[in-house]
Amino acid sequence: VIFNNSKEGSLEVAREISELIKKKALKNHQCVLGLATGSSPIKVYEELVRMHREEGLSFQNVVTFNLDEYYPMERSNIQSYHYFMHQHLFNHVDIKPENIHIPDGTVSQDDVQVFCREYEKMIKEAGGLDFQLLGIGRTGHIGFNEPGSHYNSATREITLDHITRVDAAPAFKGLENVPRKAITMGIGTIKKAKRVVLLAWGQNKSEIVKETVEGEISSRIPATYLQEHQNVTFVLDKEAAASL
Numbered sequence: 529v530i531f532n533n534s535k536e537g538s539l540e541v542a543r544e545i546s547e548l549i550k551k552k553a554l555k556n557h558q559c560v561l562g563l564a565t566g567s568s569p570i571k572v573y574e575e576l577v578r579m580h581r582e583e584g585l586s587f588q589n590v591v592t593f594n595l596d597e598y599y600p601m602e603r604s605n606i607q608s609y610h611y612f613m614h615q616h617l618f619n620h621v622d623i624k625p626e627n628i629h630i631p632d633g634t635v636s637q638d639d640v641q642v643f644c645r646e647y648e649k650m651i652k653e654a655g656g657l658d659f660q661l662l663g664i665g666r667t668g669h670i671g672f673n674e675p676g677s678h679y680n681s682a683t684r685e686i687t688l689d690h691i692t693r694v695d696a697a698p699a700f701k702g703l704e705n706v707p708r709k710a711i712t713m714g715i716g717t718i719k720k721a722k723r724v725v726l727l728a729w730g731q732n733k734s735e736i737v738k739e740t741v742e743g744e745i746s747s748r749i750p751a752t753y754l755q756e757h758q759n760v761t762f763v764l765d766k767e768a769a770a771s772l
């Protein structure tokens with residue numbers, strides 16, 4: 529779906545998420561959301577916060593699982609995804625703290641595999657992801673599933689692509705400060721979500737959007753695996769859609 533601008537697209541996605549939360553609440557069900565970081569979802573979170581403040585949208589029945597986190601990474605670090613999510617969403621809504629899940633950038637190297645298996649198990653035990661929000665990196669990554677990721681991959685530790693680190697460098701005030709690793713949900717984890725919405729804004733994303741939507745499915749561009757999903761929408765602005 530192509531919108532005039534990122535604001536219009538974000539409002540529509542926030543509306544879909546809020547409808548899902550309310551529908552689940554009416555049935556006394558939890559609503560399990562897979563959430564993303566980066567600049568792309570910021571306006572969606574802004575709108576959800578507004579709906580909470582002005583329209584009484586409640587997050588009491590919401591359970592969240594974030595896609596990824598740098599590794600290693602302290603929670604209090606302003607570049608952490610833990611910090612990002614609290615700053616943009618969790619600090620401003622009534623979500624129960626015990627319902628928030630973000631990959632833990634502080635686990636020891638010896639424990640990281642066990643942590644990842646546990647993360648997968650928690651998603652499964654929550655009933656799976658009802659809705660997964662995604663951005664896309666210039667390498668074609670979703671979460672931090674860099675080129676070479678297996679279509680069936682689960683939550684795991686990965687090595688970041690050079691391009692991804694270059695794109696993150698300004699936030700870290702220099703490439704040398706960008707972590708080399710991350711923990712990410714896998715392609716297999718994302719593909720099991722009942723509904724997937726990928727956001728891409730701006731000219732910078734137009735080439736990778738074209739390759740993802742029109743190119744052949746391949747681990748070279750992990751986001752192409754979404755072509756196999758039964759219920760996925762790409763929400764784009766005109767600039768991101770320009771090469772289609």
Ligand code: GLP
Nearest residue numbers: 565566567568663664665671672
């Ligand atoms: C990071 C995140 C991704 C995100 C991507 C794009 O690499 N791990 O989840 O989609 O950046 O970021 P942005 O939305 O800022 O373009």
